[in-house]
């Protein structure tokens with residue numbers, strides 16, 4: 077039976093300790109997971125868990141002090157997980173948090189893990205967040221703000237709306253109500269504050285509504301999330317990273333899960349980063365990682381029945 081792989085993330089970040097917390101709290105489920113990371117750390121994990129060592133055998137991370145070897149280990153863990161899914165050893169991946177800057181220092185060419193797995197596996201990814209009170213899907217994610225306008229294409233909206241619909245349906249919502257944020261303040265206020273909604277976005281959404289009847293026209297991004305909290309929508313599509321993730325991380329920082337939709341295998345991750353400032357101090361919350369495991373299992377079960 078293929079296992080769910082956990083990658084350590086940056087070994088100097090909070091990744092190792094939130095994985096340890098999950099293993100401690102789920103002793104009966106260790107058989108179902110495989111942990112990928114540096115050998116000396118793996119040796120400290122509970123009996124019964126499958127371990128896959130990467131990097132130099134004698135490497136020991138210093139929590140809070142990332143180094144080049146640790147960045148290479150983080151990448152090697154991702155490569156091992158991606159290859160393990162392709163060859164049938166793993167059924168999906170929950171990734172520990174990595175430092176994009178540290179990975180860039182060792183030649184990693186991607187802006188995040190999402191793009192890495194899309195490259196290694198193929199597919200059309202969409203970055204989504206669930207597991208807390210909000211459900212958010214991003215049209216663009218690791219894109220400089222000034223370039224977002226170039227990504228307002230029919231193909232990107234179709235991919236993102238389909239991902240939002242699939243995410244809500246995977247949670248049992250038969251007819252998802254999908255809100256789409258505008259690009260401009262007040263969704264352009266009828267063209268007064270920008271016209272991308274009128275000229276580009278709403279015509280695309282109008283064309284998709286036949287297939288997705290619960291799809292909104294563009295809404296004010298400043299109130300769309302409050303309206304989701306009040307129950308008006310099942311999922312909100314944000315057009316750029318901070319439009320979606322600022323409200324999400326205010327409301328759901330501890331609970332939310334980063335899900336990569338649209339790939340051949342399931343990949344989830346906690347919504348937080350490496351948190352070098354608190355690594356090794358025993359204060360990191362493992363809730364988002366725990367929810368990431370739960371969501372990964374749910375999505376794998378949905379795939380198994382389709």
Ligand SMILES: NC(=O)c1ccc[n+]([C@@H]2O[C@H](COP(=O)([O-])OP(=O)(O)OC[C@H]3O[C@@H](n4cnc5c(N)ncnc54)[C@H](O)[C@@H]3O)[C@@H](O)[C@H]2O)c1
Pocket residue numbers: 090172173174175176177189334345346347348349350351352353354359360361362
């Ligand atoms: N999934 C991922 O791989 C992922 C996600 C987000 C950010 N990052 C990367 O992480 C690095 C640091 O990013 P950042 O500082 O913006 O965000 P961060 O999430 O690492 O930290 C933001 C704040 O939240 C706190 N925090 C984070 N995780 C916590 C936890 N589990 N429990 C308690 N408090 C926690 C931190 O101490 C800090 O105060 C960056 O290189 C970024 O690219 C990676």
Ligand SMILES: N[C@H](C(=O)O)[C@H](O)COP(=O)(O)O
Pocket residue numbers: 187188189190191217317321334345347348
């Ligand atoms: N955009 C994510 C966030 O802020 O939580 C984060 O950068 C992680 O992205 P990847 O999963 O692609 O590394």
